Amino acid sequence: MSKYNIIKESEVTDEKLFHNRRKIIKSSIAFSFFTLSNLLFAKTEDLTFKKDLQYSTNEQTNTIKQITSYNNFYELGVGKRDPMLNANKLQTDNWKLSIEGEVENSFVIDVDDLLKKFELEERIYRLRCVEAWSMVIPWIGFELNKIIKLSKPTSKAKYVAFESILDRENLPGQKREILNWPYREGLRIDEAMNPLAIISVGLYGRVLPNQNGSPIRLVVPWKYGFKSIKSIVKIKLVEKQPVCTWNQQTPNEYGFYSNVNPYVSHPRWSQTRERRIGEFRKRDTKMFNGYSKFVSHMYDGMDLKKNF
Amino acid sequence: MSIKSKTLFYFNIPIFLIFIYPLIDNLIFDFMAYTIKMTGYVTLIYLLLILSLPLYNKFGQYIDRKVLGLITFSYALVHFFLYIFDNSFNFKLLLDDLLFRRYIQSGYIALLLFIPLAITSIDYIKNLTKSYWHLIHRLIYIIIVFSFIHYNMIIKADYMVFYIYVFLFLLIIFFKLFPLYKNE
Numbered sequence: 001m002s003k004y005n006i007i008k009e010s011e012v013t014d015e016k017l018f019h020n021r022r023k024i025i026k027s028s029i030a031f032s033f034f035t036l037s038n039l040l041f042a043k044t045e046d047l048t049f050k051k052d053l054q055y056s057t058n059e060q061t062n063t064i065k066q067i068t069s070y071n072n073f074y075e076l077g078v079g080k081r082d083p084m085l086n087a088n089k090l091q092t093d094n095w096k097l098s099i100e101g102e103v104e105n106s107f108v109i110d111v112d113d114l115l116k117k118f119e120l121e122e123r124i125y126r127l128r129c130v131e132a133w134s135m136v137i138p139w140i141g142f143e144l145n146k147i148i149k150l151s152k153p154t155s156k157a158k159y160v161a162f163e164s165i166l167d168r169e170n171l172p173g174q175k176r177e178i179l180n181w182p183y184r185e186g187l188r189i190d191e192a193m194n195p196l197a198i199i200s201v202g203l204y205g206r207v208l209p210n211q212n213g214s215p216i217r218l219v220v221p222w223k224y225g226f227k228s229i230k231s232i233v234k235i236k237l238v239e240k241q242p243v244c245t246w247n248q249q250t251p252n253e254y255g256f257y258s259n260v261n262p263y264v265s266h267p268r269w270s271q272t273r274e275r276r277i278g279e280f281r282k283r284d285t286k287m288f289n290g291y292s293k294f295v296s297h298m299y300d301g302m303d304l305k306k307n308f
Numbered sequence: 309m310s311i312k313s314k315t316l317f318y319f320n321i322p323i324f325l326i327f328i329y330p331l332i333d334n335l336i337f338d339f340m341a342y343t344i345k346m347t348g349y350v351t352l353i354y355l356l357l358i359l360s361l362p363l364y365n366k367f368g369q370y371i372d373r374k375v376l377g378l379i380t381f382s383y384a385l386v387h388f389f390l391y392i393f394d395n396s397f398n399f400k401l402l403l404d405d406l407l408f409r410r411y412i413q414s415g416y417i418a419l420l421l422f423i424p425l426a427i428t429s430i431d432y433i434k435n436l437t438k439s440y441w442h443l444i445h446r447l448i449y450i451i452i453v454f455s456f457i458h459y460n461m462i463i464k465a466d467y468m469v470f471y472i473y474v475f476l477f478l479l480i481i482f483f484k485l486f487p488l489y490k491n492e
Contacts, residue, residue: 069335078466081335131464133338178465249465268411268461270404277337281396 044207049120049140055196055294056124062135064204066277071211072129073230075165075173075183082173083211089170090210090231097216101161101236104152111215115201117150118142122205123198123219128260128289130224132282134274139219140202145193153189153237160192161185161242162218163234179245185229186242186256187220188298196221196294199232222291224258255308259299260289264308311368315375322350323383340394347387352459352473354380355452360480363487374429381426384419411461418454421447452477 073083076090097114100106109117120140128134148160164183168174174181191197200219201208208214213230220227226246236242246254253267262272262285273282288295299307309317326346330336358377361367395401405412424444428434434441456477460470 065335066337070337074465133341265408268409270401270409272401275338275341280339282394 044202044209046206047115047120047140047202049122049202049205052121052123056122057126057136057290058124059126059136061124061138062277067135067137067203068209068211070135070277072131072225073173073211073213074178075167075171075181075231076211077173078178086172087210089172090165090214091167091170092210092215092231095215095233097232097235099147099151099235099237101238102154102157103237104154106151111201114147114216118146120201123200125219125221126289127219127221127225127228128274128285130226130254130258130266130271132269132271132274132285133277134285134289135277138204139198139200140205141198141200141219143195144197144199144218145195147199147235148192148237151235151237156239157237158189159238159240159242160187160189161234161236161238162187162229162232163236164229165231165233180248182233183229183245184242184248185218185227185244187227189237190298191220191295194295194298196291222259222288222295224254224260226254227258257299257304257307259295259304259308260285261287261304261308263287264305311370312372312375314370315372316379319354319371319376319379323347323386326350340390344387344390344394347383347390348459351380351383351387352455354383355448355455356473356476356480359448359452359477360483363480363483378426378429381422384422388415388419411458414454414458414461418451418458421451421454425451 069084070080071083072080076083076086092111095111096108097111098106098108120142122138122140124136124138126134126136144160162185164185165171166174166182168181187197198219200213200217201215203209203212208217213228216232217230218228218232227244241256244254244256246258247256260271265271271285274285275282286292326343330339330342336342354376357371358373358380361371361373361376392402395405406416425447428437428441428444437444456470456473459473460467463470
């Protein structure tokens with residue numbers, strides 16, 4: 001018997017491989033969150049679109065990392081990072097959108113067909129969350145009025161109701177009744193027809209990442225973020241003001257209109273200032289999130305303190 | 309290390325972690341909101357810990373209750389100053405908060421009630437208060453209740469963590485009323 005333990009040449013880890021392995025482990029610890037957010041985004045496809053100059057802001061946009069890892073999407077978890085971490089739990093294959101209610105032409109459309117129907121454009125909008133933070137996001141989409149016109153609303157259509165996906169089996173947030181699922185939102189018909197209101201299908205030139213409300217979501221930049229409902233499955237034109245989830249949850253805190261308004265504070269916190277994500281100090285919040293020019297006429301003569 | 313310095317050392321680790329963590333996690337984009345939130349959470353946990361220490365006298369071998377109390381008070385102060393700083397020391401904004409926001413008011417009450425506890429931790433002043441000392445230190449219950457209200461009122465929809473805090477609080481109260489061990 002030999003004094004030494006003999007190890008066969010084939011059992012020795014190659015030196016290159018050894019170092020490589022250490023490098024991989026090291027980098028995956030240090031940059032795990034970084035790579036995770038990048039990977040999740042890298043999966044989505046490129047879109048063809050034209051740039052808009054009329055409504056877009058020329059402010060510095062938030063980074064893709066910020067936009068895809070700091071989200072409120074309770075279906076995928078209540079933490080800001082949960083939607084990114086649980087993004088794969090949202091099943092978007094064969095997604096269908098139904099347009100119904102007070103319309104002459106109700107229809108169900110496959111999302112892929114929807115994308116072919118309308119010319120996509122980039123809209124760079126500010127987004128102001130009711131929690132007093134904000135971002136600037138380069139959305140890709142089309143005006144909501146285009147899809148509503150296609151359905152030919154009747155004279156009874158006074159409001160537009162939106163409904164989000166209900167999938168208690170797969171969506172971790174829907175396993176508990178944190179909110180009254182499915183998530184619902186609504187607009188007055190003139191608000192919905194306003195050219196500023198868009199249906200977004202992408203951001204930064206690519207298909208929407210799941211955590212941002214894939215495959216189709218609403219974006220109404222002059223209202224608090226929660227009005228911009230994600231992952232829409234149904235649009236219904238209705239005669240009476242529809243039920244909206246947050247309004248239903250706490251009516252005295254989240255009104256039907258929920259226009260960004262620094263002069264009407266949330267009952268629990270002030271709305272005068274906001275933190276642009278990535279910035280250290282807060283900045284002043286603007287009336288209608290700075291979109292007064294396009295939207296204030298819709299609220300002429302309305303008491304915005306009462307109709308908050 | 310004495311129990312006092314051990315307590316001082318170990319219970320100050322979280323504050324360093326809170327401020328160092330953003331260096332390794334590049335997805336913290338709201339540094340101020342994050343630090344305010346985290347110092348608040350730690351304060352709540354420490355408050356419950358202070359309350360639970362006398363439940364079992366062996367705890368006293370590892371943790372000095374007075375030092376822990378003072379550390380908790382300093383966490384609450386850091387939490388408060390971060391909030392002041394986040395409002396740019398703007399008196400108008402702070403006054404507006406103090407007058408109209410109930411969650412801010414309950415935070416102020418909890419912090420104010422904490423001051424006499426911190427002051428009477430000094431042995432000289434403790435001796436002056438005599439038998440009132442125990443009475444003053446019963447304020448801890450009221451401080452915890454107001455801290456819980458303070459936290460409860462900022463929650464948007466998910467009360468899970470809040471319920472866990474309340475459950476632990478009630479559990480401690482239960483064992484105070486019906487102790488498992490007799491402390492000598």
